[in-house]
Amino acid sequence: MSPLPAITIKIVSPYLSMEDKYKDLVAQLKAHEGLAAIFGEAAADIDAAAEPEAIEAARVKHLGRKSPLSLLLRSIPELPNEERPVVGKYGNQARAALEQALADRKKQLESGELERRLATEQVDITLPGEPFPQGRLHIITQTQWEIEDIFAGLGYRIAEGPEVETDYYNFTALNTPEGHPARSSHDTFFVDGDPDVLLRTHTSPVQIRVMEKEQPPIYVIMPGRVYRRDSDATHTPMFHQIEGLAVDEHITMADLKGTLETFVRAIFGADRVIRLRPHFFPFTEPSVEVDVSCMICGGDGCRSCKHSGWLEILGAGMVDPNVFGFVDYEADRMQGFAFGMGVERIAMLKHGMTDLRMFYDNDLRFIKQF
Ligand SMILES: [Zn+2]
Structure with a gap:
């Protein structure tokens, strides 16, 4: 009888950093220094968020009405001529990427939470149950x-x-x-x-x-x-x-x-x-x-x-x-x-x-x- 083939278990990291995930966008954002900095800071916060509350805080901070990205997008009409098309084109891509990344991160944290609970809140089905009072016929x-x-x-x-x-x-x-x-x-x-x-x-x-x-x-x-x-x-x-x-x-x-x-x-x-x-x-x-x-x-x-x-x-x-x-x-x-x-x-x-x-x-x- 031939031996069973060896099984290799490959451990895959469950999380891709923002930089890896949005490599192409990050490269394109370099065309505008301010936009690249805004995206970089938001990406770092999203990478660091470890619980749902931190995700929500990052969303308010980087996509809220008073966030640097929103302010920049709103100021396009006042920007110098050469900056306008760059910010107009990549600014909205950056916004869409951050929204997607926040949603992905939130989903990932939630499933991690579920796994943690499944692992820690196990039910021992061999334990005796709660006693149930037994009735009888009159x-x-x-x-x-x-x-x-x-x-x-x-x-x-x-x-x-x-x-x-x-x-x-x-x-x-x-x-x-x-x-x-x-x-x-x-x-x-x-x-x-x-x-x-x-x-x-x-x-x-x-x-x-x-x-x-x-x-x-x-x-x-x-x-x-x-x-x-x-x-x-x-x-x-x-x-x-x-x-x-x-x-x-x-x-x-x-x-x-x-x-x-x-x-x-x-x-x-x-x-x-x-x-x-x-x-x-x-x-x-x-x-x-x-x-x-x-x-x-x-x-x-x-x-x-x-x-x-x-x-x-x-x-x-x-x-x-x-x-x-x-x-x-x-x-x-x-x-x-x-x-x-x-x-x-x-x-x-x-x-x-x-x-x-x-x-x-x-x-x-x-x-x-x-
Ligand atoms: Zn008698």
């Missing part, structure tokens, strides 16, 4: 996502709907016509000027919206914010619900119980059991309330479960065939179940909290625990 969001994950694992899709609803979707289509007593427990916020528009009191309207658009089989959960006119330690005017809806052929209450038991064990622990108690909801028939065995005392009875061994966690039931009538499903062929829970309630039970308002106080000492 405990309600964490809980909601955990619930969504469990049902996604059971084959449920997520559906969302508007928070500002109409009376029809929030009540009527859910088998709660005007004047129905169940409406009174859902006192909420109505939109001024339109008694038919309100903030939804539950995520159930999304069930109707899904069933209007799609045919069974349907397996969806519907998370979201809901509103009611309540405010105390266990109620806030805004809270989060997750509802579930399954509609298919041959769905029974055993499917409902199995689904909820699977969910409860996934979120509260494998040794939890549930019980169903008869209840009433307008849009399910039969309806149940679902309790989970107390995770604090294991069912023996403690303060949290009011010594019953059970904690109430959600409401559920088989979809009332009347509801199918509102969405044109064949009520004699389809069955379904629905359930709904408060996300805050699940989070409180999971973390042993007693006051729901803490979720919304934005106290970082509380929020950072999760």
Whole structure:
């Protein structure tokens, strides 16, 4: 293998002195002694200028209105006859040369400045960066996502709907016509000027919206914010619900119980059991309330479960065939179940909290625990 050819590095001076750069002009200027002296002095100053301020000073001194060159050019009419053409011809060339030289020198100094800064202000990319505060999801969001994950694992899709609803979707289509007593427990916020528009009191309207658009089989959960006119330690005017809806052929209450038991064990622990108690909801028939065995005392009875061994966690039931009538499903062929829970309630039970308002106080000492 032949050796690599030697590389010769030629160092080229980056700056040509004025005398070298304007050799021809300097020779011609000798025809007029005064002009040659003026140019020589200006050239020396430009050669010596080492920073932008010195360049500007040289420009004012040698090209300004009161500079010797300007005065000489202005005095041409008064000059002796033999000097006039020489000064007229070379004086303007000298002026143009000085202007060009100042501009060149300025550009050169600036690029030198840039190089100097590039050389001295290097960034060490191996140094650790500024610490960036890491945020986290709010405990309600964490809980909601955990619930969504469990049902996604059971084959449920997520559906969302508007928070500002109409009376029809929030009540009527859910088998709660005007004047129905169940409406009174859902006192909420109505939109001024339109008694038919309100903030939804539950995520159930999304069930109707899904069933209007799609045919069974349907397996969806519907998370979201809901509103009611309540405010105390266990109620806030805004809270989060997750509802579930399954509609298919041959769905029974055993499917409902199995689904909820699977969910409860996934979120509260494998040794939890549930019980169903008869209840009433307008849009399910039969309806149940679902309790989970107390995770604090294991069912023996403690303060949290009011010594019953059970904690109430959600409401559920088989979809009332009347509801199918509102969405044109064949009520004699389809069955379904629905359930709904408060996300805050699940989070409180999971973390042993007693006051729901803490979720919304934005106290970082509380929020950072999760
Ligand atoms: Zn207990």
